Amino acid sequence: MAAAAAVGEMAEAAARLRRLMAAEPSTRLESVRALTGLFRQAQPREMAEESLFRDLLEILMRASNEIEQACKDFSELLDLDTCLVLIAECFRCLRNACVQCAKNQHVMRNLGLIATSVHLIKLLDGMPVKEEPLLIAFRCSLQFLGNIAAGNGDSQNSIWKCAFPDLFLFLIVTDYLLQCPELVKALYAKLSNQERVTFLELIMAKVSEKNTFTNEEMNVFLRHADFLAGCFQEKCKTVLKLTSAADAEDEEALVTIRLLDILCEMTSNNGQLKYLQTLPDLLETAIDTLRLTHLAGKQTVNIFTTTHSMTWQEEVSHPAVGFKAHLIRLIGNLCYKNKENQDKVYELDGIPLILDNCSIDDNNPFLNQWAVYTIRNLTEQNERNQELIAQMEEKGLADNSALESMGLQVEKQDEKLILRSARKKPS
Structure with missing residues (x-):
């Protein structure tokens, strides 16, 4: 009726x-x-x-x-x-x-x-x-x-x-x-990759300058976050084209890099972070992409290869500089005070992967610092993740100096390995 x-x-x-x-x-x-x-x-x-x-x-x-x-x-x-x-x-x-x-x-x-x-x-x-x-x-x-x-x-x-x-x-x-948001989606679909890079840079500027949001603005930006996360998940593997020097300016890969930059910035805002933390596929995509780029850097010498001295002058301004560090930053943000995502990283075998990136890398400025931040977020009030890292250290699979740089140490109590904050030595 x-x-x-x-x-x-x-x-x-x-x-x-x-x-x-x-x-x-x-x-x-x-x-x-x-x-x-x-x-x-x-x-x-x-x-x-x-x-x-x-x-x-x-x-x-x-x-x-x-x-x-x-x-x-x-x-x-x-x-x-x-x-x-x-x-x-x-x-x-x-x-x-x-x-x-x-x-x-x-x-x-x-x-x-x-x-x-x-x-x-x-x-x-x-x-x-x-x-x-x-x-x-x-x-x-x-x-x-x-x-x-x-x-x-x-x-x-x-x-x-x-x-x-x-x-x-x-x-x-x-x-x-x-x-x-609907108009953004419609017009984004019509842009060339070069135009998308410019568009995403403008969005990045707007996201970065906004510290506080009204409820209406936050709802709008959450829809943007959902859309951009989907774009990243769809195109993330295109960044592997950058392993070839001939494809260093591949525009589709550059779009992926800009999408990651925006997601890192969005997950630095508490309201947008809580929403993005509910997208389990985003966390899985970030870990998978980190694994692929890390493996690609070990197979051949390229922009994803860890280096301690910059010998390739042409790589100084390479668009993928910092990409792995930003992936780890995104993972760390998504796991901040979030037990479900902490456990998901464990299940995806992501903790050894992140520990393997606890090093100085000229191709990834601040990589070590973001890895430290991410391990702290993964182990906060999470005994299973703490225990895994402690077992890895005992077996020599985790670098003890890396743990020390995080302010962590492994102790043995009643035949059980415990990861705890390092005790300060008396001065």
Whole structure:
């Protein structure tokens, strides 16, 4: 009954909007707002007719004309806030109508709503005022583009043709793009590897400069974190191309390096760390990649080979310098005060791998320090991991000097090996 009632309400709201198309914007607003609420349900979305989206398109086109006139003569648009509120509500309505509804995405794209929206976004950017109603309209317009692009290659292509490169670059630099995770995904899919490297560097700068987040900002960045972690997991093995000097500038591998940099930075933020710690595949990927690169460095002399004296002048600025250190940093972050991940590293035989990287390596600045940090996080309140390292030291499989550098020592108590903090010698 509830679904049938919603469908009836939707038909009534659409008809009311049609009757009020010639009315004042404030009058049409309530009809659009009613449709926005109804489109939160799947059945009204599925039975929406093309005529409704034509009406919403007409409202946006009228708004575009009014905004253009306002930019020429600001006094011409007396009620700017009402116009912007109506624009925002139209975009909310369209955004909701796109959710898991390829039919509506297709209809809107064919009507030209993408091109109209991009044009309106450019107009909003050119407005002489930057107050809250305009910012809300801007945000809702981007959310609509994100939703119409979600899982829809044709819509992604259309957005790309309308928005790249000028609007796209503006959105990145001004942070607007990062407010819309679905749009980030859609446009990222269209970038070349070289463009992805630049894009990821810009995201890295934004992630690094943010120390505190509102709840809304944190939710947005968690969606970015999920997406970027998935990209890293998918492409991590491409970094092995860098074992060949001829492929030292392989762009796909450079993307992987930048993804790792961002994940290290994101896991340094407590809110994002807790979320990323719940992605078990990310930890497994980091360990597997560390194992592959470590093995590759032992098989032949390359950028992943441990070296104590820099003899290859050409390697000083190699893009993979520090890659293994960053993998260990990521593992350490993911295991920080997290028993489940500590145990997972044990099960994946990751502890001997990390101990094997407790050394000075000119190809990986601070490798030893990150390994020390990671071992501390792996052994904190984890007796099984402590015992494994103690047994390895007794068998000569763990370097005692490395343990000492971590402030750890192995003691034997009642025939049991215990790993504990090293006692300070009296001065």
